[in-house]
Amino acid sequence: MPFIVLQNRTSGQQRTYELKKRITSIGSASDCDISIEDKRIPRHFANIFFDGHSYTIQVASSNLEFLYDGKPARRKKLQEDTNVEIENFTLRFFMERRRQETTSQDTRKDIYQILFETSTRLMSDFSLDTFLSNLIDAIISLTRADKGFIIIFKENTFDIMVARNLEGKNIDNPRDLISDSIIEKVINSKKPIIVNDALNDTQFKMSVSVINLKLCSVLCVPLIYQGNILGLIYIGNDNVANLFDQNSLEILTIFASQITLLLKSALHISRLEQEVDIRNYNSIIYTSPIMTEIMEKIRKVAPTDVTVLLEGETGTGKEILAREIHNYSPRKGNPFVAVNCAAIPKDLLESELFGHIKGAFTGAISNREGKFQLASGGTLFLDEIGDMPLNLQVKILRAIQEKIVMKVGSNKSEEVDVRIICATNQNLDELVKTKKFRSDLYYRINVVRFYLPPLRDRSEDILLIAKYFLNKFKKEYNSNIEGFSINAIKAINNYRWPGNIREMENRIKKAVILSKHPLIEKEDLELPDEGETPILPLAQAREEFQKRYILEALRKNGGNRTKTAKDLGVDPRTIFRYLENIEDENV
Ligand SMILES: Nc1ncnc2c1ncn2[C@@H]1O[C@H](COP(=O)(O)OP(=O)(O)OP(=O)(O)O)[C@@H](O)[C@H]1O
Ligand SMILES: [Mg+2]
Structure with a gap:
């Protein structure tokens, strides 16, 4: 120095x-x-x-x-x-007296030692972050660099996976500190390079990053796996006493060649973990024999193009299953489009489904594609198909049979290629009998039919799904909740879950956010005590009673909203709105 x-x-x-x-x-x-x-x-x-x-x-x-x-x-x-x-x-x-030079024998011992330690650590912890941290720390200690970066290529760009300094601290904004021109040179040549005095090097002095960093010395080694560049090890020194030399280049090159295979494995494992995470994120949780049987059939039907009809009470998972069918089909890469036929006003539904041309009706200011066109090549999920007006049922039938649709206001037919999945919580047989649903359409959509049982009839699934939601929201909201109390578990098992899995999801989400204890209590879930009725103000009691009465009536009618509305002497939409209110309250 x-x-x-x-x-x-x-x-x-x-x-x-x-x-x-x-x-x-x-x-x-x-x-x-x-x-x-x-x-x-x-x-x-x-x-x-x-x-x-x-x-x-x-x-x-x-x-x-x-x-x-x-x-x-x-x-x-x-x-x-x-x-x-x-x-x-x-x-x-x-002038400097060089730091004690290491003999090549010492260095070799170092490499083997660090290689051995790094690979041992990798074997014990497969997490990519830890692996990369260990790796860069090893490299820094081996080469006595001030800074080290591991860069991994992804498609056409590169990611700085880890950026560390001599003290083992992460470096902020590492992108500004590496030289694109040096990286480019290594990528093109697939050979390691050493640049001492980068500021004065004719090739690199114009590089903004070199100027910003006032680099004294850079060593950049490619990580080559089966002839392709997987990434780079990039180390830098702004300490003049410690310029990289041919010896450091050789050490790092040997090290890189040994480490590439391990790195490749770590990257591979990390990708698999991510895929599993994504799959788990929206996964369908079940263990009950009844759901196991349904899921087995679903997986068989999914890859075909047949129309599927899903029946079940509100919140039993009809939509998530429809998505599952789509994801297990060759249409997976194309859109999944859902339309709730009950939520769209009748007079707008046709244009929503088939699109319209400019001027077709007041407010049609331009041509618009419908859900059928948007779902092209993919799957169209017609939710609440029982609410489809009769005049549209003919057009849906035509779309399914002839694969042809026509925009509102147009007389040109368009070919569409969509797979149809329908869902309903009404009794379609009943609707056919009372001529509210066309029998030809009914037979056409009823090729394969699944009835999703309410949650209370899948007792084996109740706690499993509850725990799944607990973990999901715990992660999502970064919560320290540890689990459910014994009382909460009892209440979860005893409750009838009229809103099924959606209700459970909402109650658990709210409890995870609001609970003050490490264990979620029955009170956090706001589940009623069995046989215990607290005294409520009359208005609230009336409201509660109405809510329960409607849900009970719905249950007796197997979730059939139209029949329930008829029995209760109200409009079906009142029931629909009522249920939506209950769901909103639960959030
Ligand atoms: N088996 C399951 N495992 C995990 N989550 C589920 C399961 N079934 C349903 N869910 C979740 O519960 C919620 C309700 O499901 P979904 O929307 O599919 O029900 P639905 O039958 O379409 O309800 P509705 O009739 O009210 O439209 C969704 O958030 C869904 O992801
Ligand atoms: Mg739904």
């Missing part, structure tokens, strides 16, 4: 400064690297520059000068043991 000895000629006091930086400032200001306490010396007097080969001292402004071997000067290349005088002080420069 080169160094400067500063001596006060009056007192004889001496101090030594190592020249670690590219630019070392000298002056009376306390923030100068070499701070001289003398009022006669300007705050910022001079700088010592390192150009990769030699050190030069230069005054900070042209009206200043120093004595160099007794002669006035403003800029001088520093030579070993020469004197620079500034006022009452003398600066003497000494």
